[in-house]
Amino acid sequence: MNRDSEISPEATDRRSRKREEKRQTIIAAAERIFHEKDLSHISMEEIAREADVAAGTLYNYFPGKEALFLEVFVNKLTPLFDEALAEWESDAPFKEKLRLVVNLHMSFIHSHKGFYEFLMTLGQPDFTAPGPFTGLVELCEGYLTRQTRAFERAQESGEISNTLSPKFLARALRSLCWGMATEAVNRRKTQDLDSEVEPILELFWKGIAQ
Amino acid sequence: MNRDSEISPEATDRRSRKREEKRQTIIAAAERIFHEKDLSHISMEEIAREADVAAGTLYNYFPGKEALFLEVFVNKLTPLFDEALAEWESDAPFKEKLRLVVNLHMSFIHSHKGFYEFLMTLGQPDFTAPGPFTGLVELCEGYLTRQTRAFERAQESGEISNTLSPKFLARALRSLCWGMATEAVNRRKTQDLDSEVEPILELFWKGIAQ
Amino acid sequence: MNRDSEISPEATDRRSRKREEKRQTIIAAAERIFHEKDLSHISMEEIAREADVAAGTLYNYFPGKEALFLEVFVNKLTPLFDEALAEWESDAPFKEKLRLVVNLHMSFIHSHKGFYEFLMTLGQPDFTAPGPFTGLVELCEGYLTRQTRAFERAQESGEISNTLSPKFLARALRSLCWGMATEAVNRRKTQDLDSEVEPILELFWKGIAQ
Amino acid sequence: MNRDSEISPEATDRRSRKREEKRQTIIAAAERIFHEKDLSHISMEEIAREADVAAGTLYNYFPGKEALFLEVFVNKLTPLFDEALAEWESDAPFKEKLRLVVNLHMSFIHSHKGFYEFLMTLGQPDFTAPGPFTGLVELCEGYLTRQTRAFERAQESGEISNTLSPKFLARALRSLCWGMATEAVNRRKTQDLDSEVEPILELFWKGIAQ
DNA sequence: GATGAATGAGCTTTCATTCAT
DNA sequence: GATGAATGAAAGCTCATTCAT
Numbered sequence: 001m002n003r004d005s006e007i008s009p010e011a012t013d014r015r016s017r018k019r020e021e022k023r024q025t026i027i028a029a030a031e032r033i034f035h036e037k038d039l040s041h042i043s044m045e046e047i048a049r050e051a052d053v054a055a056g057t058l059y060n061y062f063p064g065k066e067a068l069f070l071e072v073f074v075n076k077l078t079p080l081f082d083e084a085l086a087e088w089e090s091d092a093p094f095k096e097k098l099r100l101v102v103n104l105h106m107s108f109i110h111s112h113k114g115f116y117e118f119l120m121t122l123g124q125p126d127f128t129a130p131g132p133f134t135g136l137v138e139l140c141e142g143y144l145t146r147q148t149r150a151f152e153r154a155q156e157s158g159e160i161s162n163t164l165s166p167k168f169l170a171r172a173l174r175s176l177c178w179g180m181a182t183e184a185v186n187r188r189k190t191q192d193l194d195s196e197v198e199p200i201l202e203l204f205w206k207g208i209a210q
Numbered sequence: 211m212n213r214d215s216e217i218s219p220e221a222t223d224r225r226s227r228k229r230e231e232k233r234q235t236i237i238a239a240a241e242r243i244f245h246e247k248d249l250s251h252i253s254m255e256e257i258a259r260e261a262d263v264a265a266g267t268l269y270n271y272f273p274g275k276e277a278l279f280l281e282v283f284v285n286k287l288t289p290l291f292d293e294a295l296a297e298w299e300s301d302a303p304f305k306e307k308l309r310l311v312v313n314l315h316m317s318f319i320h321s322h323k324g325f326y327e328f329l330m331t332l333g334q335p336d337f338t339a340p341g342p343f344t345g346l347v348e349l350c351e352g353y354l355t356r357q358t359r360a361f362e363r364a365q366e367s368g369e370i371s372n373t374l375s376p377k378f379l380a381r382a383l384r385s386l387c388w389g390m391a392t393e394a395v396n397r398r399k400t401q402d403l404d405s406e407v408e409p410i411l412e413l414f415w416k417g418i419a420q
Numbered sequence: 421m422n423r424d425s426e427i428s429p430e431a432t433d434r435r436s437r438k439r440e441e442k443r444q445t446i447i448a449a450a451e452r453i454f455h456e457k458d459l460s461h462i463s464m465e466e467i468a469r470e471a472d473v474a475a476g477t478l479y480n481y482f483p484g485k486e487a488l489f490l491e492v493f494v495n496k497l498t499p500l501f502d503e504a505l506a507e508w509e510s511d512a513p514f515k516e517k518l519r520l521v522v523n524l525h526m527s528f529i530h531s532h533k534g535f536y537e538f539l540m541t542l543g544q545p546d547f548t549a550p551g552p553f554t555g556l557v558e559l560c561e562g563y564l565t566r567q568t569r570a571f572e573r574a575q576e577s578g579e580i581s582n583t584l585s586p587k588f589l590a591r592a593l594r595s596l597c598w599g600m601a602t603e604a605v606n607r608r609k610t611q612d613l614d615s616e617v618e619p620i621l622e623l624f625w626k627g628i629a630q
Numbered sequence: 631m632n633r634d635s636e637i638s639p640e641a642t643d644r645r646s647r648k649r650e651e652k653r654q655t656i657i658a659a660a661e662r663i664f665h666e667k668d669l670s671h672i673s674m675e676e677i678a679r680e681a682d683v684a685a686g687t688l689y690n691y692f693p694g695k696e697a698l699f700l701e702v703f704v705n706k707l708t709p710l711f712d713e714a715l716a717e718w719e720s721d722a723p724f725k726e727k728l729r730l731v732v733n734l735h736m737s738f739i740h741s742h743k744g745f746y747e748f749l750m751t752l753g754q755p756d757f758t759a760p761g762p763f764t765g766l767v768e769l770c771e772g773y774l775t776r777q778t779r780a781f782e783r784a785q786e787s788g789e790i791s792n793t794l795s796p797k798f799l800a801r802a803l804r805s806l807c808w809g810m811a812t813e814a815v816n817r818r819k820t821q822d823l824d825s826e827v828e829p830i831l832e833l834f835w836k837g838i839a840q
Numbered sequence: 841g842a843t844g845a846a847t848g849a850g851c852t853t854t855c856a857t858t859c860a861t
Numbered sequence: 862g863a864t865g866a867a868t869g870a871a872a873g874c875t876c877a878t879t880c881a882t
Contacts, residue, residue, distance in 0.1 A: 011861075011864090012864095014861095015861085015864085015865080015866090018866090019865090019866080022866085038250070040248070040250035040251075041250075043850080043851065043852085044851085044852060044853085045850090045851085045852090053866095053867075053868090054867060054868045054869060055852090055853090055868090055869075056853085056854080056855080056867075056868060056869065056870090057866075057867055057868070058853095059852095059853065059854075059855095060865085060866060060867075061866095064852075064853075065852070065853095163412065164409050164412060164413060165409070168390075168406075168409045168413075169413075171389065171390060171393050172386060172389070172390065172409075172410070172413055174389065175385050175386050175388065175389020175390055175393075176382060176385050176386060176389070178385065178389060179381065179382070179384065179385020179386070179388060179389055180378075180381060180382065180385055182385075183381050183385075196378075199374050199375070199378045199382075200382070202373065202374060202417075203374060203378075203379075203382055203414075203417040203418070204413075204417065205417075206416055206417045206418075207412075207413040207414065207416045207417035208413070208416075229841090232841095253875080253876060253877080254876075254877060254878080255876075255877090258844095263842075263843085264842060264843045264844055265843085265844065265845095265876095265877090265878090266842070266843055266844065266845095266878090266879080266880080267841080267842055267843070267844095269877095269878070269879080270841060270842075274877075274878075275876095275877065275878090439862090458670070460668075460670040460671075461670075463854080463855060463856080464855075464856060464857080465855075465856090468865095473863075473864090474863060474864045474865055475856090475857090475864085475865065475866095476857090476858080476859080476863070476864055476865060476866095477862080477863055477864070477865095479856095479857070479858080480862060480863075484856075484857080485856065485857095583832065584829050584832060584833060585829070588810075588826075588829045588833075589833075591809065591810060591813050592806060592809070592810065592829075592830070592833055594809065595805050595806050595808065595809020595810055595813075596802060596805050596806060596809070598805065598809060599801065599802070599804065599805020599806070599808060599809055600798075600801060600802065600805055603801050603805075616798075619794050619795070619798045619802075620802070622793065622794060622837075623794060623798075623799075623802055623834075623837040623838070624833075624837065625837075626836055626837045626838075627832075627833040627834065627835075627836045627837035628833070628836075641843090641882075644882095645843085645844080645845090645882085648845090649844095649845080652845085673871080673872065673873080674872080674873060674874080675871090675872085675873090683845095683846075683847090684846060684847045684848060685847090685848075685873090685874085686846075686847060686848065686849095686874085686875080686876080687845075687846055687847070688874095689873095689874065689875075689876095690844090690845060690846075691845095694873075694874075695873070695874090842882100843880105843881100843882080844880100844881105844882100845879105845880095845881095845882105846878105846879085846880085846881100847876105847877100847878085847879075847880100848876100848877105848878100849875105849876100849877100850874100850875085850876090850877105851873100851874080851875075851876100852872100852873095852874090853871105853872080853873090854870105854871085854872075854873105855868105855869100855870095855871090855872100856868100856869105856870100857867105857868085857869100858866105858867085858868080859864105859865105859866095859867090859868100860864100860865105860866095860867100861863100861864080861865100861866105
């Protein structure tokens with residue numbers, strides 16, 4: 001009853017809106033830098049400079065470096081995964097869904113290459129041991145699981161061959177997308193990313209077609 | 211009569227043999243540690259301890275940390291690539307060569323997971339810009355190029371479909387192998403690595419078969 | 421007619437009463453925390469949280485951390501010293517007064533151990549040099565002086581031996597109480613604190629008895 | 631066989647002698663500063679400056695700040711305790727031993743005031759919980775235990791009254807010495823420290839004499 | 841050549857204090 | 862008056878690299 005007695009609800013609202021905006025400013029700054037560098041080469045000082053705040057300010061918003069990046073990852077990956085899953089669970093023909101999902105991932109990687117590099121390391125002992133990035137590992141696993149179910153259903157309905165396990169297919173698709181996109185991005189041929197989609201689709205589709 | 215006049219050739223030899231031995235001792239030590247940890251978490255002190263030399267000694271053999279690891283990578287990758295290329299250039303049926311190469315890569319990854327994780331980061335600006343690991347990037351590119359030629363020849367001879375570019379195929383194969391092996395290693399199901407080879411082969415082969 | 425003309429005395433009163441209440445709320449919060457931790461491990465943020473106000477508010481009531489704690493100490497010590505002095509200045513037999521005062525101090529220490537620990541550091545250069553805690557040093561000195569006079573009077577009236585200087589006796593008594601209480605509290609034998617009173621009294625009394 | 635092969639034993643010796651000297655230089659520097667300030671106000675940087683080395687160098691000799699100070703304390707306290715125990719275990723008349731030990735402690739405090747202040751805080755939860763200073767706590771306890779036995783023997787032989795428990799006496803003596811010495815030092819009347827010995831002795835002796 | 845002590849820039853993090861709202 | 866976000870100067874600590882021996 002004490003501390004709120006003199007503050008109008010609107011003021012509180014505006015403040016928390018501003019706060020949320022700044023959180024996003026910081027996350028965006030971290031993301032921009034992450035785009036260019038390895039996690040271990042990014043300093044909090046650098047993020048602060050990019051976000052145009054003092055170093056100490058970061059700690060008003062995130063308990064530490066790892067927590068900050070966890071949010072960066074989760075914030076970016078969640079909408080991607082949601083969109084992809086909506087696709088998988090639609091009624092379109094399987095090949096169509098495949099094309100759309102590959103497109104989705106490729107263009108995401110196009111603009112978020114650093115994420116995928118980092119995600120490749122999530123299996124390292126440091127991370128699989130319960131730790132700061134456990135939440136992220138789980139997020140990715142969850143997505144993979146639901147993707148696996150999409151392959152399962154397609155096999156059951158006879159849309160694709162059931163020679164290979166659905167789990168293998170989900171992983172293989174992921175590997176192909178990541179690998180190809182990474183290569184393209186690394187070589188700075190990002191304009192060609194779209195042109196990579198059809199070959200992947202063709203290779204993969206021929207590989208699984210009934 | 212010149213400044214070398216007092217050193218016998220044999221002594222020089224023995225000295226340089228000893229020197230080379232110590233170089234290898236250090237490289238081997240670095241490799242053992244790299245097997246367990248991220249590059250940025252390995253300290254020169256730690257390598258020195260593992261190699262049973264003083265920290266300063268490392269700098270008599272390598273100009274710095276990055277140069278040391280460059281050698282580690284090159285030393286391990288060269289024999290792998292050589293063996294794989296010998297395979298590609300043999301006269302066996304293409305599908306057979308494919309199986310062998312996939313096997314080769316998967317089992318290498320099995321015992322050198324850290325290498326692949328590191329290699330995934332080589333495309334980052336830090337590295338593609340001329341830098342300490344340029345040599346490594348070139349080594350990998352060279353391998354990829356020669357692998358590409360193997361696909362080219364197989365298309366020319368009609369052994370495989372020529373719908374997809376050989377360069378795409380070389381990269382797609384690499385992505386599949388790395389992606390699948392990494393997953394397997396991450397999940398600690400290393401004993402199952404062999405069982406991954408056949409699915410990859412099947413998916414890929416169906417995708418490219420004439 | 422002057423600038424206060426629009427504020428009724430009662431309103432002013434109520435305001436200053438409220439202000440004083442909040443001051444006390446803050447002091448009480450700081451005291452509760454001080455009970456558990458070293459001064460240098462207590463943050464203003466923590467005090468604010470405990471007092472259920474914002475961090476900035478503390479600075480409307482106290483110029484800074486040290487000033488805040490100065491008040492904490494003075495507020496707690498003043499009643500203790502007042503009670504002890506009332507005792508010393510009573511007409512009871514000296515040994516009885518001694519017992520009561522020892523009891524008073526021991527039980528105070530029992531529930532305010534942190535205070536005494538802190539007081540032990542007041543002699544450090546940081547503090548004896550005129551500084552934020554000068555007021556506290558003076559308060560303690562004042563108490564000691566009046567306690568010294570109690571010993572003086574007892575010597576003059578022949579109640580105790582006058583071999584030792586009254587100033588020495590006052591300090592020795594304080595040392596004994598603090599030392600023994602601290603030990604007891606440190607050892608978590610706080611339930612035994614009462615049983616420490618009699619030995620102290622006996623040792624001290626035999627030491628000064630006529 | 632590798633790393634030592636080229637280094638003569640003398641060189642090794644000289645090096646470790648130098649190392650030990652520097653250790654002592656650092657400990658001495660830390661001690662000088664500790665003499666003036668509270669532990670929590672001393673920074674590693676400051677110690678390094680006083681010892682005329684770089685900040686990082688400190689960490690070549692001690693794993694951290696606490697470990698450094700632990701050594702400071704143990705190094706200074708051990709000889710004091712040894713000397714005092716030799717005294718206690720001698721055959722001199724008890725009163726004589728008492729005088730010597732009081733003298734010993736008082737003059738030690740005279741030149742190491744900071745130590746005693748710190749020691750007073752050793753009972754705090756932070757420290758009694760197993761932690762960096764556990765070793766120090768044990769050292770002090772060990773001394774107190776042996777001092778307690780000295781009182782015990784004196785009671786058994788009838789040299790002193792056995793009304794009070796020997797443990798109480800050991801603690802009371804310590805409290806008196808510390809308290810009185812601290813006061814004297816705080817007031818900068820260090821020249822008068824010697825004159826404090828006799829009053830303590832008189833008070834304490836009358837208190838325990840048979 | 842080998843050694844390992846010394847360096848110092850860099851890191852992440854904490855926190856008393858200020859100040860716009 | 863109250864708020865809490867922002868500040869920035871520390872702090873403790875790590876480590877690649879240098880260099881006298």
